[in-house]
Amino acid sequence: MKHKVLILGTLGEFTELVRKAKARGYETIVCDGYPDGIAREYADKDYTIPVTDIDAIAQMCREESVDGIITSFSDLLLECMTKIADKAGLPCYLKPEQLPWYRDKSACREVLEKLGLPTPGFRKISVDLLRQGTEAQLQESIAGLEYPLISKPLDKYGSRGIFIIHDQSEIRRKALQTAEYTNCQEILIEKYNDGYEFNMMTWVMDGRVNVVSIADREKTEVEEGMLPISTRNVYPSRFLTEVEKGATDVLQRYIGYTGQTEGALSMQFFWKPGKGIQVCEIAGRFFGYEHELTDMVYGFQIEELLLDYLYEKERIREMFAKHDLHAPQKYGAVLYFQGRQLQIADQTAARRLAEEKCVVKPWIFYKEGEKVVEYGPNPYLALYYIETETRGELDRETEKFFSEMSIRDPEGKEVAYKNRIPDYEKGKKIDD
Numbered sequence: 482m483k484h485k486v487l488i489l490g491t492l493g494e495f496t497e498l499v500r501k502a503k504a505r506g507y508e509t510i511v512c513d514g515y516p517d518g519i520a521r522e523y524a525d526k527d528y529t530i531p532v533t534d535i536d537a538i539a540q541m542c543r544e545e546s547v548d549g550i551i552t553s554f555s556d557l558l559l560e561c562m563t564k565i566a567d568k569a570g571l572p573c574y575l576k577p578e579q580l581p582w583y584r585d586k587s588a589c590r591e592v593l594e595k596l597g598l599p600t601p602g603f604r605k606i607s608v609d610l611l612r613q614g615t616e617a618q619l620q621e622s623i624a625g626l627e628y629p630l631i632s633k634p635l636d637k638y639g640s641r642g643i644f645i646i647h648d649q650s651e652i653r654r655k656a657l658q659t660a661e662y663t664n665c666q667e668i669l670i671e672k673y674n675d676g677y678e679f680n681m682m683t684w685v686m687d688g689r690v691n692v693v694s695i696a697d698r699e700k701t702e703v704e705e706g707m708l709p710i711s712t713r714n715v716y717p718s719r720f721l722t723e724v725e726k727g728a729t730d731v732l733q734r735y736i737g738y739t740g741q742t743e744g745a746l747s748m749q750f751f752w753k754p755g756k757g758i759q760v761c762e763i764a765g766r767f768f769g770y771e772h773e774l775t776d777m778v779y780g781f782q783i784e785e786l787l788l789d790y791l792y793e794k795e796r797i798r799e800m801f802a803k804h805d806l807h808a809p810q811k812y813g814a815v816l817y818f819q820g821r822q823l824q825i826a827d828q829t830a831a832r833r834l835a836e837e838k839c840v841v842k843p844w845i846f847y848k849e850g851e852k853v854v855e856y857g858p859n860p861y862l863a864l865y866y867i868e869t870e871t872r873g874e875l876d877r878e879t880e881k882f883f884s885e886m887s888i889r890d891p892e893g894k895e896v897a898y899k900n901r902i903p904d905y906e907k908g909k910k911i912d913d
Contacts, residue, residue: 483508484792487542489532489552489562491518492858493844494769498551498784499523505788510545512538515858532561539568547571549791553745553783554769560584574685574744574790575765582739583765586635586669592738593760598731600760601751602626603671605635608660611653611668619653629673631708632656634663643708645673674761676753677903680714681728682767682775684786684797688742690732691801693783694775695721698749703819703898712900713879714771715814716778719872719905720752721807727758735763744790770815770844770864777813777841777868779804812875813841813868816882820862820897823890824852830887831863831897839867839878853896862888862897876902 485508488498492515499520502509511524514531521527526545530537542550542565550571552558560580566573581588593600606622614622623630630646632655642662644655652670659668678698683690695718700709718724732748747768749761772783781804789796818831825847835843843866846859853862865882869875879902888896 484549485510485545485547486549486551486788486791487512487538487545487547487565488520488524489513489538489550489558489565490554491515491520491524491527493519494554494772495520496523497773498787501782501784502788507549507788507792510547512541517858532558535561535564535568538565542569542571551787551791553766553787554772556584556764556766559764559766572791575741579739579741579765582735583763586633586762587667589760589763590669590671592735596734596738598734598760599758601672601674603669605667606656606670607667608657609666611656611660620649623652623670626670626672630670631673632659633669633671634659635665635667635669645708646670674751674759676751676756676759677720678761679718679720679724679728679750679752680768680771681732681748681750682772682783683729683732683746683748684801685736685741685743685746686797686801688736690729690736690746692725692729692806693781693786693804694779694806695725695728696771696774699903701898701901703900710817710819710898712817712819712883713814713902714768714774714817715872715875716774716812717806717809723754724750724752724758725806727752731758731760732763741765745787770817770860773842773866774813774815777866778809778811779806780810811868811870812872813866814875814879816865816867816879816900818862818864818886818888818897818900820853820888821895822853822855823894823896825849825888825896826891827889828863830885834865834882834885837865837867837878837881839869840865841868842866 487510491511491513499509509524510526511520512528512530516529550566552562563573563575564577567577587605590600590603604623632644634642642659644658646655680696680698682693697715697718699713701712702709745766747764751759767783775781831845845863883900886897890896
């Protein structure tokens with residue numbers, strides 16, 4: 482019998498998943514609320530239903546006799562897939578009752594604290610207190626936390642609604658800004674960590690954490706007071722040996738509590754020499770616009786892993802038996818360019834950089850005449866996947882992109898923020 486799989490998501494990062502599913506002979510259906518999603522062009526059938534309409538998509542699964550559902554790359558898609566699978570009676574590596582540990586930042590932090598695992602100090606603050614409480618009550622609610630702090634929604638992803646709080650005078654204003662991004666009645670305020678940051682992707686099999694990759698997650702502070710933005714993720718991490726065991730142990734203990742025995746598992750965390758690991762977030766999916774790096778650097782294909790989970794689980798063991806985290810075939814990075822909310826007029830420099838020899842895949846999201854929006858189907862101005870033989874060469878190529886990137890508006894104003902590579906040597910001296 483021919484398998485029929487629902488792939489939840491139609492934006493560009495799902496095209497390869499659809500292609501590989503079809504190459505295996507599966508009948509493919511894609512679905513989300515974006516009518517112009519690129520992956521629709523490659524699927525056998527597509528539906529335009531918002532992913533949050535759980536009942537409608539579950540009903541469609543029953544009517545289409547779908548026998549497998551898969552997604553990844555965003556927390557919202559993971560949540561919706563889990564709920565749809567439960568409603569439609571389809572297999573899924575998480576159940577709805579487990580979702581808070583992967584979607585609610587405070588629930589995650591509470592588990593970490595309960596297990597004695599390292600995480601920045603935090604407090605949950607009610608929105609009512611922010612709006613109506615006295616200054617004394619507000620200060621009491623964050624007693625024991627040291628500045629700088631950051632305010633976060635409990636239920637959002639992709640750095641939405643996150644603000645740096647430098648001192649006491651900024652707490653109420655910045656926290657209320659965060660509250661505008663959520664329907665929850667509480668927000669999270671936590672200690673800001675300025676250590677090295679990492680992205681870690683793993684797969685749980687038979688209750689054990691298997692590491693796919695660990696990357697340096699680099700950020701740039703593009704405007705004073707603005708939360709640093711993600712500008713480059715590098716594979717493999719230059720600190721792989723220092724952080725691998727500690728980070729893996731954290732995830733192993735975490736799933737021991739949540740009960741996850743299989744499926745995708747990712748973590749963002751901080752580390753400083755002499756201070757160890759602090760967990761930022763744990764998610765039950767892979768990182769979007771980044772999973773391609775595992776194929777470039779290791780020949781390890783995330784799409785194959787996701788599809789094997791549905792119908793050929795025995796092949797997953799073979800994938801990890803061949804995977805050596807410490808033996809990259811190449812060094813790779815994804816370069817992210819973000820910018821101001823201006824109209825796009827001239828992308829000549831961006832297109833020229835796309836022709837550089839080191840570029841494996843360029844992605845320019847906007848067309849001339851379009852205006853940059855804060856959140857939407859275009860998460861960046863552009864991104865470039867690049868690969869080289871050494872880390873040093875990768876850094877040199879990155880510097881070229883960061884210095885030459887330019888996108889102009891009709892008046893000649895620069896749209897793109899200026900990216901920078903962190904000064905690792907300076908950081909080491911400070912830490913020592």
